[in-house]
Amino acid sequence: MPAGEPVLSVRGLSACFRTDLGVVTAVDDVSFDLSAGETLAIVGESGCGKTVTSKSIMRLLPERNSFLSDQSRIIYHNRPRRRAAAKDRLPPGEIELAHADAPTMHHVRGARIAMIFQEPMTSLNPVFTIGWQLDEALKYHTDLSRRGRRRRAVEMLRLVEIANPEQRIHEYPHQLSGGMRQRVMIALALCCEPDVLIADEPTTALDVTIQAQILDLMAGLKARLGTAIMFITHNLGVVAQFADRVLVMYAGRVIESGPVRDIFHRPQHPYTRALLDSIPRAGNRHRGRPLATIEGIVPSLLNLPGGCKFADRCPRRRENCVEREPALEPGPDGRPVRCYYPHHEPRVAEPGGRT
Amino acid sequence: MWSFILRRLLVSIPVYLGIILIVMAALRVSDPVYAYLGKNATPETIVAKRAAMGLDEPFLVQYAKFVGRIATLNFGDETSPDPRQRYESWKYAGQSVGLKLRQAVGPSLSVTIPELMLTTTISVIIGMLCAYFRGTWFDRATMALVVMGMSVSVLVFIVLGQKLAGFSLKDAFGIDWFSPSGFEPWWERPFLAFPGDPAERLWGFIPVASPALAMWRYYCLLPVLIYVVVGVGYDTRFYRAVMVEETGRDHITTARAKGAGRAKIMFVHMLKNAMIPVITRVMISLPFLVAGSILLEYQFRIPGMGKLIIDAIRDKDFPIIQAFTAVFAAVFIVTNILTDVLYALVDPRVRLS
Amino acid sequence: MLTGLKRAWESRAARKFRRNRMAVAALAVIALYLAVGLWVLSVDGLKALGDSTGWWNVRSAPLVDALSTEQAGAVVGPLEEPGFGIKPRPEERLTAVKARLDDLGKAFRLRARGGEDREARIRAALAEINYGAVRVADRPVEELRAQWEAVKRQYDTIAESPNLDRDPAALPALRDLEAATAALFTEPGGVRGFLQDFRLSLGTDRQGRSIMVKAVYSIKVAIQIGLVVAIVATLLGALLGAAGAFFGGWVDYFVVWLYSTLSSLPDLVLLGVLVFMFTGSVFDDVNRPYLSLVPLYVAMCLTFWIGPCRIIRGEVLKIKELEYVQAATAIGFSRLYVLIRHALPNTLHLMFINFSLLFIAAIKNEVVLSFLGLGVKSGTSWGLMIQESTQQVINGFYWQIGAATAFMFVLVLAFNILSDALQDAFDPKHVG
Numbered sequence A: 001m002p003a004g005e006p007v008l009s010v011r012g013l014s015a016c017f018r019t020d021l022g023v024v025t026a027v028d029d030v031s032f033d034l035s036a037g038e039t040l041a042i043v044g045e046s047g048c049g050k051t052v053t054s055k056s057i058m059r060l061l062p063e064r065n066s067f068l069s070d071q072s073r074i075i076y077h078n079r080p081r082r083r084a085a086a087k088d089r090l091p092p093g094e095i096e097l098a099h100a101d102a103p104t105m106h107h108v109r110g111a112r113i114a115m116i117f118q119e120p121m122t123s124l125n126p127v128f129t130i131g132w133q134l135d136e137a138l139k140y141h142t143d144l145s146r147r148g149r150r151r152r153a154v155e156m157l158r159l160v161e162i163a164n165p166e167q168r169i170h171e172y173p174h175q176l177s178g179g180m181r182q183r184v185m186i187a188l189a190l191c192c193e194p195d196v197l198i199a200d201e202p203t204t205a206l207d208v209t210i211q212a213q214i215l216d217l218m219a220g221l222k223a224r225l226g227t228a229i230m231f232i233t234h235n236l237g238v239v240a241q242f243a244d245r246v247l248v249m250y251a252g253r254v255i256e257s258g259p260v261r262d263i264f265h266r267p268q269h270p271y272t273r274a275l276l277d278s279i280p281r282a283g284n285r286h287r288g289r290p291l292a293t294i295e296g297i298v299p300s301l302l303n304l305p306g307g308c309k310f311a312d313r314c315p316r317r318r319e320n321c322v323e324r325e326p327a328l329e330p331g332p333d334g335r336p337v338r339c340y341y342p343h344h345e346p347r348v349a350e351p352g353g354r355t
Numbered sequence B: 001m002w003s004f005i006l007r008r009l010l011v012s013i014p015v016y017l018g019i020i021l022i023v024m025a026a027l028r029v030s031d032p033v034y035a036y037l038g039k040n041a042t043p044e045t046i047v048a049k050r051a052a053m054g055l056d057e058p059f060l061v062q063y064a065k066f067v068g069r070i071a072t073l074n075f076g077d078e079t080s081p082d083p084r085q086r087y088e089s090w091k092y093a094g095q096s097v098g099l100k101l102r103q104a105v106g107p108s109l110s111v112t113i114p115e116l117m118l119t120t121t122i123s124v125i126i127g128m129l130c131a132y133f134r135g136t137w138f139d140r141a142t143m144a145l146v147v148m149g150m151s152v153s154v155l156v157f158i159v160l161g162q163k164l165a166g167f168s169l170k171d172a173f174g175i176d177w178f179s180p181s182g183f184e185p186w187w188e189r190p191f192l193a194f195p196g197d198p199a200e201r202l203w204g205f206i207p208v209a210s211p212a213l214a215m216w217r218y219y220c221l222l223p224v225l226i227y228v229v230v231g232v233g234y235d236t237r238f239y240r241a242v243m244v245e246e247t248g249r250d251h252i253t254t255a256r257a258k259g260a261g262r263a264k265i266m267f268v269h270m271l272k273n274a275m276i277p278v279i280t281r282v283m284i285s286l287p288f289l290v291a292g293s294i295l296l297e298y299q300f301r302i303p304g305m306g307k308l309i310i311d312a313i314r315d316k317d318f319p320i321i322q323a324f325t326a327v328f329a330a331v332f333i334v335t336n337i338l339t340d341v342l343y344a345l346v347d348p349r350v351r352l353s
Numbered sequence C: 001m002l003t004g005l006k007r008a009w010e011s012r013a014a015r016k017f018r019r020n021r022m023a024v025a026a027l028a029v030i031a032l033y034l035a036v037g038l039w040v041l042s043v044d045g046l047k048a049l050g051d052s053t054g055w056w057n058v059r060s061a062p063l064v065d066a067l068s069t070e071q072a073g074a075v076v077g078p079l080e081e082p083g084f085g086i087k088p089r090p091e092e093r094l095t096a097v098k099a100r101l102d103d104l105g106k107a108f109r110l111r112a113r114g115g116e117d118r119e120a121r122i123r124a125a126l127a128e129i130n131y132g133a134v135r136v137a138d139r140p141v142e143e144l145r146a147q148w149e150a151v152k153r154q155y156d157t158i159a160e161s162p163n164l165d166r167d168p169a170a171l172p173a174l175r176d177l178e179a180a181t182a183a184l185f186t187e188p189g190g191v192r193g194f195l196q197d198f199r200l201s202l203g204t205d206r207q208g209r210s211i212m213v214k215a216v217y218s219i220k221v222a223i224q225i226g227l228v229v230a231i232v233a234t235l236l237g238a239l240l241g242a243a244g245a246f247f248g249g250w251v252d253y254f255v256v257w258l259y260s261t262l263s264s265l266p267d268l269v270l271l272g273v274l275v276f277m278f279t280g281s282v283f284d285d286v287n288r289p290y291l292s293l294v295p296l297y298v299a300m301c302l303t304f305w306i307g308p309c310r311i312i313r314g315e316v317l318k319i320k321e322l323e324y325v326q327a328a329t330a331i332g333f334s335r336l337y338v339l340i341r342h343a344l345p346n347t348l349h350l351m352f353i354n355f356s357l358l359f360i361a362a363i364k365n366e367v368v369l370s371f372l373g374l375g376v377k378s379g380t381s382w383g384l385m386i387q388e389s390t391q392q393v394i395n396g397f398y399w400q401i402g403a404a405t406a407f408m409f410v411l412v413l414a415f416n417i418l419s420d421a422l423q424d425a426f427d428p429k430h431v432g
Ligand SMILES: Nc1ncnc2c1ncn2[C@@H]1O[C@H](COP(=O)(O)OP(=O)(O)OP(=O)(O)O)[C@@H](O)[C@H]1O
Pocket: A017, A018, A019, A026, A044, A045, A046, A047, A048, A049, A050, A051, A052, A053, A062, A065, A301, C431
């Protein structure tokens, strides 16, 4: 697929939960495009709606207590492309996912859009072998024979750099370390050659050296397979090294987006700037709580303030900020930003090192 | 695996000896002989009874002897001339404790095994359906019914079931399927017969019949059905909770992200994981199979273990109570070990060590 | 204390619980049962007090007296009469009339004996006739006798009718006969009349005792056993479980050994064996009925502490690892202080849930044990009522089993709903 054309367009995505205390909107009017071969990073504090955004795209939110708004559009651009032995059940052209029926989603999930989760320890089924779990995905989405699927599973495990894939295939998840399991998850996600890979904090639960290995692996695979990646993380160091574009979220909203260089050098939104300033310059021991230096906490979704959601914590706040919420509009350097008084000047400090 | 079982058995021995100690001490808190014979007994009869049972010896000697009995599985021999060897039940003179226990096993199992199998199967299915249709009217109605059923005493189910199926069915419709009470050793009848009389044939024409099963049906089916009605309520709630918990697991999201359908997730991904708690629950209830469903046996006059122990407690039949609790605790420990073995077979994470 | 209560009232779990309307209704039902139970309990107390001091005769206050132990055992009407004022079939009504007439007839046939004259003997015998609150009318013996003979003749004509069901004239005649019979007696009026109706509202048992009074009276037994067992067993289990988990070592080993030992017998067998422990002791003495529940309390407490113990032990094991508890220990607070101040309060919700579950278990097991003849010995209880009614059910009389079941159903259902709501409210997995 030619690079640059969008594979996924999200327009006005809003995801709501029915809770005991009323309906909350965890993701509010989020729009973005993901192009083929591109890596889009979504960053933001814990609870800002990153996971909900990605699960909405996969339509994995619990049906019982959540729903997407009627205006939400998630458009997957199904372009003809050669895949190994794929069962192609989807019509070419634009496919709307936000309100698609179950059969469509079964064909999209795993085959066209795949996802890696944060918790490698619990994301694999403990009572089935690795081989069985890879085989299952292949069975759903490819025409391969049993033998062919087996060969492909071994091949995928080798691709994610697991030693002795022929033996590993007969092992159960508990026999693997955390890093290995995350590799298996990556193999599982990529085995049907999806167009989009959503990685929701794939390395947060791993220790630092393993994190680096997994990230290198993903970078390599992306270069090789040309998959578009939606990368969710707390870790701005990873973003700087890995992403093409960045989407900054706060309280369920996009507050700024743009190419990674621009975001790092000329952040416009006060929150983005605070986020970048909170990265320790030297060393890389800030895993976990990199945002501790921003005063205050994220507002509760149950009673969001009326105006700018960041107003409570913003150093540039003025009177009118709390009256009406600013819209996402082009800022001083032309990139969209949700702020009345964005920064104009570039930021001096360089982003922190990779972790 | 065998070394695991052996090791567990060895570890259980001190625990078991402790159980016996507690039970024996508890049963001697008030004088069992006096409790049995009552106020009007003469001192001589009391002394004689005590001596016959060995209750006049020091406690530790009694303990050692009783442990010896358990170890050699010797609960009396009614043919022996020595009263100590006979080890008779107090209430049923001439019958040794061992004989009473042995006789009770068959009737108990003929009721409890079908009970457990039916109850588990039905409630796993209903529990799964409820979890699958979670929040719908089906789920709500089933759960409401279950809670209401749980709020009615078991006794009511038993008494009304006995009346409706045991008496009214015959009186009102002439259907004589269920005996209102009683038991006969059905297994002594032939399992297969080829009756010439058309009236005895299956559906009137297939010349095959099973007198044994027909008798089983006559005496045991009604208690089994009553138990199933009661048991399904409790179990369904449990299995539904298990299934609902399984739905929330991370790996279920992974399976959905792979593109698996709902039924596939339910019956493949979840069921195998849910088998672990199911097996636990079934195994936990296994020893209680041996004890029988006490109330049913009592009310339907089925001479099983449950009726044996309740009658013994009511009649203050001390030797039976003591032997029963000891045997039961042993069965309990053995099934616990078996449970662990079975775990290892279902759950790859469990290793026997 | 007050701020603590306020905080609890405003906590998330409490708000969630209050929004659950079923749960609030269940709580109200439980409170009602509790009130009735305590009422019955205090009536017995008042009565004992009044009898011993003489300052107040409770019997002079019929409304207070209505639910006392004595009333639960009193004969109030004919045997096995249906409730709700449902009249039995004509034959049965006729038999009831005959029974009353025969009772009177027996008295009138008495002869003079010893020093007593005949009339005095008859009057004494008439005074003995007692159908609950219904007594023989207070009139001269001869007048009564004449009236009785007239009614008897009336009875004979109706009794000759070959088929009461078919004869259209028979029913009005029967009604007249009943009225005439009733005129021989004084029916109570006012409060006493209301109480008599109340007593007969669910019919009578085989000894002519009021099923309604028995069922209501049994609330006392259920509440008594439920409260004592649930409180003692929960606290016992919580203390042992928390101590085992917190102190570890041999304490824990002992606790685990104890509960695995006790749980290797089915509850019912264990309860039976424990009840057996008390046979022949003072608690088994018919002359001391007030002690007769003690074996039941002890057996249930010793059996039911296991559940809360397991759960709270598990929870405390988790809490022990929490940072602030570790910190408190590290700073040098005594372990006992940390256990009581930090660990146990965090298991409070589990104690509530277990309390509710044990209340159900206690009530149900009381019923089962009483049914088996191992439970309540004096007075009455739902279990005894069900046991009594097994024979009646076979004969087609369902009032007694129905009353016991309905009373028990409402209470147990309320507790079931309460436990579910509590578990729901404290479930940390729910967001919001
Ligand atoms: N099942 C749910 N029910 C109700 N609210 C939910 C549910 N799942 C998520 N939320 C709410 O949605 C908001 C966004 O959650 P989300 O998991 O997307 O955050 P996140 O950005 O992924 O955070 P983290 O970095 O911690 O993973 C949270 O405030 C959370 O309370």
